[in-house]
Amino acid sequence: MKEFTYVVTDPIGIHARPAGLLVKEAKKYPDTVITLTKNGKEVNCLKLMGVMSLGVKTGESVLVKVSGADEDAVAAAFEEFFKINL
Amino acid sequence: MLVIQGKGVSAGVAVGPLYFYRRAAQEIIRRIVGDTDAEWKRFEEASAVAAHQLGILAEKAREEAGDEAALLFETHQMMAEDMDFVDAVQGLIRDAALNAEAAVMDVSEQFAEMFSSMDDEYMQARAADIRDVAGRIVGILTGVVSGGIDSDVPVILASDDLAPSETIQMDKSKILGFITAGGSGSSHTAILARTMGIPAIIGVGDALKDEFEGRKLYIDGETGEIVIQADQLTAERMLTKQAKQQETRRMLSNLKGLPNETKDGQSIQIYCNIGSVEDVDAVIANDGGGIGLFRSEFLYLQGNTYPTEEEQFEAYRTVASLMKGKRVIIRTLDIGADKQADYFGLAKEENPAMGLRAIRICLSRPEIFKTQLRALYRASAYGKVAILFPMITSEWEVRECKRACLAVQQELKTEGIPFDPDTELGIMIETPAAVMMSDVLAELVDFFSVGTNDLTQYMLACDRQCDRLGKFFDPHHPAVLRAIRTVAENAHKAGKWIGICGELAADPTLTEAFLAMGIDELSVTPGSVLPLRHAIRNMDDPKARKRALKDLLEG
Incomplete structure (x- = not known):
């Protein structure tokens, strides 16, 4: 398993639209499980309601865990995704 | 005369008859189904139709x-297809043998409540989104079409709360204004x-009685009246x-x-001040x-560590390219x-x-300064x-700033990264020494x-933070205006x-x-x-x- 923490810089946090983008991105890797954890609550990135329910605000940090096929590459791709979109 | 006070969320005055928005009644009958497979199929089909409709609405x-x-509608589409949502509905249909309509409503209430209970106004407003999506699916399941406006003349539309899909689907030529009983300023309807x-007014509660329907209303979306x-x-x-308002807006x-030019032919540039990438829309x-500031x-205040060169580059490049060759003046870190x-x-x-603030921090911590300068020069390849x-x-x-710029240019050249070597360098004039x-x-x-504030x-x-200075803090003080004139003269001489x-x-x-001083550019808020x-x-x-200037300089 690979993991990294990321501090969200989008001014309104992981709101509906970026959450949707995140789910879309996660769907690209059906053989890899990607989860998001905030304050001990962990959700699967494939689930929009789950991601939105974390209510991640700007300046808060989240832990991203990647496990399964091509962990390294997928984790790197997600790190890049977070930087650009969140 | 009766006056109701709401909260104005979209400015403008509207006059017209009051009309209550009616939804086709959605009576949900809860029942236990015999064939859960068939019921699941009904849901799957209805949700596919809903997703398709939402895609069309997104285009509209x-x-x-x-x-x-x-x-917004693309997000709605994702909600309709969301795994959490679909799984929960499936659970109720397959395990509890509940009919699809009731299952959708139950699940949507569950999620709506989750959003409502979050400590974030934006997320709370999302409860309306999930109810909107669920309402659509149920409408498809029961074959009921959603309500509309049955009126020949344009109306002021009132409702308990308008779902975003309802707002966008309405015939706008029929709507003079919106009034809602509930709602928040960050709701999509307000946006x-x-x-x-x-014009729109929200939060009037139950003040609008049914018997007011058809009466002539005057509403002011600025004051909420x-x-x-x-x-x-x-x-x-x-x-x-x-x-x-109409006259001013049109004018x-x-x-x-058109150019910012006086009738006698003197012109000046008017640029905008912005504080984030999103502000560029308003500038355009x-x-x-251009962007004057x-x-x-x-970039520095939103995270809990220094922004990386990439993060900064991304922000500067986006603004530079959105402004399409118009000047974008970016001020280096100004905190204390x-x-x-x-x-x-x-x-x-x-x-x-x-x-120890602003350039003093940058010159004392060259690594912070260098990261920002690299991002700025890299962005210079994408605009002005x-x-x-x-x-x-x-x-x-100033000499030290320029040396740092030269060093960064040298580095980028060695690394083969493109930048504009003619990038203009300027300084803020905000101290008497300058x-x-x-x-x-x-x-x-x-x-x-x-920078007139500092x-x-x-x-x-006069300390800007001190609110007891009153008349002593006079931004029109002739000393300030004389200072600006001196600086303008010296700039032009060179x-x-x-x-x-x-x-x-x-x-x-x-x-x-x-204008009389010959100032070349004013940078103001977009509005x-x-x-x-x-x-x-x-x-x-x-x-x-010239006379106006003379009067001000003499105080």
């Missing part, structure tokens, strides 16, 4: 209200109303305001694309001639002990306005970037930008240009004086561009402007 929204509105320029059976005085007041909008919508602080991010670890200061250094007092500071040295400093830079504070020895950012730039009582352009285009007498 894109045409009527732009990309932001379209994204859509603003984008479409329709709703008047029923208006007396003549009120009616006239509202109508005058409406006529004035200002007609000024887009208001026809700003892009405050880079937001009063406005800092904890990770900077700056020591507490007795008097932060005069402490200019770099602005704040809080300058001395010649050596004013006194402006003849010398003008030789070293391409332009000056006068200049006033330092010239008059063949350089000078702009003004800060609040005075948008002060209409000073525009004539600034001030067209009103200023209007004022300038109506000026016709250079002598009158």
